[in-house]
Amino acid sequence: MDINEIKDLKGKRKITMLTAYDYPTAYLVDKAGIDIILVGDSLANVVLGLESTTQVGMPEMLHHTKAVSRAVKNSLLIADMPYSSYQLNPHECVINAQRFITEAGCQGVKLEWFDNCLKVTEQIIRAQIPVMGHIGLTPQTADKINGFKCQGKDAKTASRLINQAEELEKKGCFAIVLECLPDKIAELITKKIKIPTIGIGAGIHCDGQVLVINDMLGLFDRYTPKFVKKYADLSPLILEAVQNFKNEVIQEKFPTPQHSFIIKEEELKKINGH
């Protein structure tokens, strides 16, 4: 998949996107034929056990993106720009975005909306790096937008979101993530702009859907947002497997000869003391 193929899907069929943070998961997501793999900064919460996405920086994001990149054969690979790489240090945004392309093999980056978003987006796109926008609930600045809540529930804030989507399209974004907004507002935005919208908690009318892989596989139980559908419940399976291992080791049932290596009796006899 390339950027143009993703853009061409608008109005033809829905676009699929999932996050991945490591090689084995990315291998399966790519193999399943998911259109876009996002190395999200949700890495902070669902993999690194941190409280906020603002706590991951370039070193962590590059490290995980490189691992994902080694597995990806067909999906479009996008990385989240971490908070410090463009919001805290806007003057370093192009250098940092470039690192995801040249060092980690991404085809583009994703930026969350913030006060200086249009200027930063423009600079990165001018450097020929494709940008995916992200509006609505923007976790990096959740404290400024009234917390982790559905956004755009009144005419004033909804109009602001519509405006943001139109401005991002004008700046040249190739797609926009719509996170946690009323389905009718997501539908309005999707109809108004020519680039694809990818929804998460934004209803059925978006051009595509994204979920955090650990949420949809039931691998992250600290909290589950309303918009998450669990397509599998892996935590109990992993717990059971780990408990079985523990019990079998303690009860001396593992390893069996099947999992062991042997030495011929005559070789054993040659060893001093036997």
Ligand code: KIV
């Ligand atoms: O960081 C992330 O996983 C994201 C998705 C929720 C879109 O931004």
